[in-house]
Amino acid sequence: xxxxxxxxxxxxxxxxxxxxxxxxxxxxxxxxxxxxxxxxxxxxxxxxxxxxxxxxxxxxxxxxxxxxxxxxxxxxxxxxxxxxxxxxxxxxxxxxx
Numbered sequence: 001x002x003x004x005x006x007x008x009x010x011x012x013x014x015x016x017x018x019x020x021x022x023x024x025x026x027x028x029x030x031x032x033x034x035x036x037x038x039x040x041x042x043x044x045x046x047x048x049x050x051x052x053x054x055x056x057x058x059x060x061x062x063x064x065x066x067x068x069x070x071x072x073x074x075x076x077x078x079x080x081x082x083x084x085x086x087x088x089x090x091x092x093x094x095x096x097x
Contacts, residue, residue: 005035008042015042 011032018028025043029036052059094097 006038008034008038012042012046015039016046019043 011034014032015028018031021029025036025039028034029039032039050057
């Protein structure tokens with residue numbers, strides 16, 4: 001069985017209106033030609049998003065880590081070289097190498 005994809009964002013206003021009218025998930029799914037599971041998942045995501053907004057929190061998203069600049073790489077490289085030099089000196093003083 002091939003999975004079908006539905007852009008549920010387009011149907012969002014209709015779903016919200018139907019929920020406000022008191023329709024069940026099954027009724028909404030039947031009327032829009034979707035599965036009950038799709039409506040259930042959307043409602044759960046919608047409720048979480050609106051709860052975050054009401055609490056004053058930003059929408060949850062997975063962002064990329066900020067890119068490290070060349071200057072930061074150079075600083076880290078210099079720091080690591082100093083650390084290696086200190087460790088070599090310590091090992092030499094301890095008689096291990």
